Amino acid sequence: MTELNLDALKECTTCGEFKPYTEFYRAKQYKDGWRTQCKKCISEYNKLYRLANRKKLLEHYRFYRLTNKEQVAESQRLYQRANKEKVAESKRLYRFANKEKIAEYQRLYRLKIKRKGEDERR
Ligand SMILES: [Zn+2]
Numbered sequence: 001m002t003e004l005n006l007d008a009l010k011e012c013t014t015c016g017e018f019k020p021y022t023e024f025y026r027a028k029q030y031k032d033g034w035r036t037q038c039k040k041c042i043s044e045y046n047k048l049y050r051l052a053n054r055k056k057l058l059e060h061y062r063f064y065r066l067t068n069k070e071q072v073a074e075s076q077r078l079y080q081r082a083n084k085e086k087v088a089e090s091k092r093l094y095r096f097a098n099k100e101k102i103a104e105y106q107r108l109y110r111l112k113i114k115r116k117g118e119d120e121r122r
Contacts, residue, residue, distance in 0.1 A: 007020075008020070008021060009021075010023075010024055010034060012024075012036070012037055012038040012041055013036040013037060014036075014037045014038070014041035014045075015038065015040070015041050017038065019038050021034065023038045023039050023040070024037075024038055024039065025039060025042065
C-alpha cells in the first residue's frame with residue numbers, strides 16, 4: 001500500500017473539484033483504495049436517495065421492526081436509558097406540537113372506557 005500523501009489532491013468524479021484525501025472515504029474495493037466521490041457529494045447523494053426512496057425505506061424499517069421486535073425493543077430501551085434527558089425533551093416537544101391530537105386521542109380513549117363500562121352493566 002502506498003503512503004498517504006496529505007498534500008496530494010484527488011478529483012471528485014461528481015463535483016469535479018480537486019480535494020485533499022481527507023475529504024474522501026477509504027474503500028478497499030477501489031483500485032487506489034479511495035472512493036471516487038468526495039464526502040460532500042456522498043452525503044448529498046445519500047440525502048437525495050433517502051428523499052427519493054422515503055416510502056421504500058419506511059417500508060423496510062417497518063418490516064425490520066416487525067421481524068426484529070426484540071432487538072428493536074432492546075435497542076430502544078438502551079437508547080432511552082443512555083439519553084434520558086434527550087428522550088424526555090423530545091417527548092415534551094412532541095406533546096407540545098401535538099396537543100390537539102393527544103387531547104382527541106384521550107377523549108376517544110375515555111369514551112371507549114365509558115362505553116365498555118356501560119356494556120358490562122347491561
Ligand atoms: Zn464532490
